[in-house]
Amino acid sequence: MIQSRVHVSDLREHVGRTVTVFGWVNTLRLQSKMQFVVVRDGTGMVQVTHERDNGPLEARLQALTPESAVKITGRVVDAAQVKLGGLEIVPEAVEVLNPAATPLPIDEQTGIEHRLDWRFLDVRRRPAAQLIFAVQTTLEQGMREYAYAQGATEMHTPKLMGTASESGAEVFELGYFGRSAYLAQSPQFYKQMAISAGIEKVFEIGPVFRAEPSFTSRHATEFTGVDVELAWIDGVEDVMAFEEQMLTHAIAKVADAHGEAVRERFGVEITVPTTPFPRITMAEAHEILRKGGWHQEGIKEDLDPEGERSISAQIRQAAGHEFVFVTHYPVGIRPFYHMRPADDPSVTLSFDLLWKGLEITTGAQREHRYDVLLKQAAEKGMSPEPMQDYLNAFRYGCPPHGGLGMGLGRVLMVMLGLESIREVTFLFRGPNRLTP
Amino acid sequence: MIQSRVHVSDLREHVGRTVTVFGWVNTLRLQSKMQFVVVRDGTGMVQVTHERDNGPLEARLQALTPESAVKITGRVVDAAQVKLGGLEIVPEAVEVLNPAATPLPIDEQTGIEHRLDWRFLDVRRRPAAQLIFAVQTTLEQGMREYAYAQGATEMHTPKLMGTASESGAEVFELGYFGRSAYLAQSPQFYKQMAISAGIEKVFEIGPVFRAEPSFTSRHATEFTGVDVELAWIDGVEDVMAFEEQMLTHAIAKVADAHGEAVRERFGVEITVPTTPFPRITMAEAHEILRKGGWHQEGIKEDLDPEGERSISAQIRQAAGHEFVFVTHYPVGIRPFYHMRPADDPSVTLSFDLLWKGLEITTGAQREHRYDVLLKQAAEKGMSPEPMQDYLNAFRYGCPPHGGLGMGLGRVLMVMLGLESIREVTFLFRGPNRLTP
Structure with missing residues (x-):
């Protein structure tokens, strides 16, 4: 498999280093100065934090949609204020491997039969x-x-x-x-x-x-x-x-x-x-x-x-x-x-x-x-x-x-x-x- | 499972003792003085050797048919002349758990399609x-x-x-x-x-x-x-x-x-x-x-x-x-x-x-x-x-x-x-x- 890939649950061991995380866009908070993307893989969730700079990375993050499959390369940094493990990723490269259409067909309120349709x-x-x-x-x-x-x-x-x-x-x-x-x-x-x-x-x-x-x-x-x-x-x-x-x-x-x-x-x-x-x-x-x-x-x-x-x-x-x-x-x-x-x-x-x-x-x-x-x-x-x-x-x-x-x-x-x-x-x- | 049961492959460890073997009648040689029954289980074959004595055991062995499922209790004895592991069982009790009808529908010469019928x-x-x-x-x-x-x-x-x-x-x-x-x-x-x-x-x-x-x-x-x-x-x-x-x-x-x-x-x-x-x-x-x-x-x-x-x-x-x-x-x-x-x-x-x-x-x-x-x-x-x-x-x-x-x-x-x-x-x- 991909050598540089790190699972979210293992990020703590990589603080200070640049790693690649594969996962899905769980949530997006796109503010005026900052862009926050929570990325989820099978082992947990991590916040990706980017300060707007009018660069290509900003545009790419801005275009993300929930549940898109992404590859994020960035530096793992300590961030005591972040609830998700007290760390975040400062992105260096963001790749959308498969975009998710919007809106998603189900959400947290969806009943079981419709959930099964989109299992x-x-x-x-x-x-x-x-x-x-x-x-x-x-x-x-x-x-x-x-x-x-x-x-x-x-x-x-x-x-x-x-x-x-x-x-x-x-x-x-x-x-x-x-x-x-x-x-x-x-x-x-x-x-x-x-x-x-x-x-x-x-x-x-x-x-x-x-x-x-x-x-x-x-x-x-x-x-x-x-x-x-x-x-x-x-x-x-x-x-x-x-x-x-x-x-x-x-x-x-x-x-x-x-x-x-x-x-x-x-x-x-x-x-x-x-x-x-x-x-x-x-x-x-x-x-x-x-x-x-x-x-x-x-x-x-x-x-x-x-x-x-x-x-x-x-x-x-x-x-x-x-x-x-x-x-x-x-x-x-x-x-x-x-x-x-x-x-x-x-x-x-x-x-x-x-x-x-x-x-x-x-x-x-x-x-x-x-x-x-x-x-x-x-x-x-x-x-x-x-x-x-x-x-x-x-x-x-x-x-x-x-x-x-x-x-x-x-x-x-x-x-x-x-x-x-x-x-x-x-x-x-x-x-x-x-x-x- | 049955505590006293011994697999054929383990009989060597039980020489001199009385054990119970479960298996199938592989072959029968019923001679004028001796009755030989080879019993097969999933681990091997053993000879059961009985000297005729006009008793109930003789009658029971005489009535056996090939492939009947049997329970044989007997003493394991060294018998260098016996090809099957150099030992034999001298039976004390023989129970037919399920008799096999005769003749068997297949034998060693049977072709694959007919073998599959009797898989x-x-x-x-x-x-x-x-x-x-x-x-x-x-x-x-x-x-x-x-x-x-x-x-x-x-x-x-x-x-x-x-x-x-x-x-x-x-x-x-x-x-x-x-x-x-x-x-x-x-x-x-x-x-x-x-x-x-x-x-x-x-x-x-x-x-x-x-x-x-x-x-x-x-x-x-x-x-x-x-x-x-x-x-x-x-x-x-x-x-x-x-x-x-x-x-x-x-x-x-x-x-x-x-x-x-x-x-x-x-x-x-x-x-x-x-x-x-x-x-x-x-x-x-x-x-x-x-x-x-x-x-x-x-x-x-x-x-x-x-x-x-x-x-x-x-x-x-x-x-x-x-x-x-x-x-x-x-x-x-x-x-x-x-x-x-x-x-x-x-x-x-x-x-x-x-x-x-x-x-x-x-x-x-x-x-x-x-x-x-x-x-x-x-x-x-x-x-x-x-x-x-x-x-x-x-x-x-x-x-x-x-x-x-x-x-x-x-x-x-x-x-x-x-x-x-x-x-x-x-x-x-x-x-x-x-x-x-």
Whole structure:
């Protein structure tokens, strides 16, 4: 890269020297005697101070527009009166690398939908938005570190499927050389195939697609899923143990790298959780909720968002923990491939993980016995033919296994205390949004 | 996980003790006095030796089928006569966790297409295939390590687009809530938007989709792309420098972790390249090829696969290097958004990277000046309206930038000396293949 470039956050080390800063015009104050330009890069903001002299530099500064991309070369000088770090740059050369048109299409008052239309400006102008993606990078890095240390293999499973996965209703269909293909709603079937292929621990971060007409703050038609699948498990407890360790490692890494910035930008404290996380069964959760007077209409077996928030709040009060695994979901609200315990076929060896009231993960031990799997599919009214490729993976020695799928955006929402998945997604996709 | 489980590769440390091994029945030799079962896990193979005694263990071993998933508990004993590590397991308990049906649908003679139909068995039964995904994991880890150390941010850009990207011809179209959406052929437009959003270095590994009816050994309709985009560059040289450093770091990591295994399984030596990689212009490449008598019919401006192999071979002979950057591709065969040098508008500030004769990367400095970009789009006969969201990113201060897109599968093919991208993809997708 450019050798002489200095990031704004490093300017203090260069007082008295001439440096080059690359960034955007954040604000302009063009007074009768002085010209002040605040320049912003990814690390901070600095004031560029120029005394009018009727020279070419004055004209160039005068012509600047907010958000133009500029290259400023100048001397860094101590200036105790300047709020931005107590220093300023006295410019020697100013180059406009890309001018910004005026006026800008968004400002501080712009609502979220219009901000999303101009997402590049929205993210560029808000240090908090930039921080989201730095946190995301560290979070993924932390999860991968843990998974690799456990011997996981990073797989890239196909997003194009020959038949609709799981439930056919909420799947996108596309034309594929004269026939139809479908977008994978999750890597579920393929990561199980990887288990049957002898990959002991499967790890994948990639896009998943949901053709659901959901307009909530936590749903998207395309989002980033973190998927894990583990072979040779003793039970679903092994999956939960893997997840709580992975999350704890990753959250600690984020707290270490960005804890202070997150506190400053979002007013949120990142607490590294203790392990094990609390666990309660769905039956226990219902009992707790009923005692509290909860009786959501129509919700007999599952938890609605209010129930999830209530359970989390009560666990937090009782156990002092932000996380809770809710286990043993009833058969009726879980897919056919979830294993059922031998002593109670009405429930599944499954779990959801709630963090501060939001479901961030669904997981389970999978049924790996071909005959039982066929039976459970039939009970759900599913025909084996369209999923024969999947079912075949269980006919030739598939190990016991289980896994989990986590929504990366939801983890970020909770971690940063943000209200909507639109804020933590670079370019959000929903039923009404396919742009920019 | 299971505490008492021992991987086959660690058995030597447990001689004299009782352990549990999980794996698959690799081969069975059921003789009149003795039963021999070779069990394979991801780390190796071990012989289980049982003297017939008319007991339940004998019956259980007798009923085993190849590729059944088994749990074997037994004593590890020294057995110098046994080729597999000079030890064997004397079984005390044998449990079939998942039986394999007979006969198996593939064997050692099965051709590639039928192997792909039963990919899970194909990968499970061949240690070389398992190694591919271990190498892939390390390779990605190495690339991410380098990118993170350079301050890159890992982005997940949408695969669903509102309008067809780049060229409309080879794009998959899908129904999207009563209208059409398109699958991204690359993260190109979105990673440039991330640059305009103030992300200084963008890194993404994810699926890309190509609706090309190509049936070669190096094309797929869905593959894993490694994408990098760098802001504030001085020129395309910065992009090439980033790539050669990233690749060198990652290849060194693979050589360190898997060099010996790759030599054993694939007969290939992984050579860590020196930097800088050789660079030649397209004009120089053509001159070299013409001197060698090359004149591929119909190829006037580009290199055909034969030309790529020939250039690589000659550079290898002349410079002793497996890699070569071919630069300055003519305008006619590069997209409208590639920047052109001020002193020669007939070429682009672009490059391909060839490794042992195969193109593994295309990269360029991008045109970030809105007016020039519009002009170049018009010259290619493209209308600005459908891509206005993209073009808007250049109207409000987009920094100079450039980047690259690398095919992960192609890198693996060359690294492991494999003939087809089908071999290095877990579940290959092509015009005729959407399953399993």
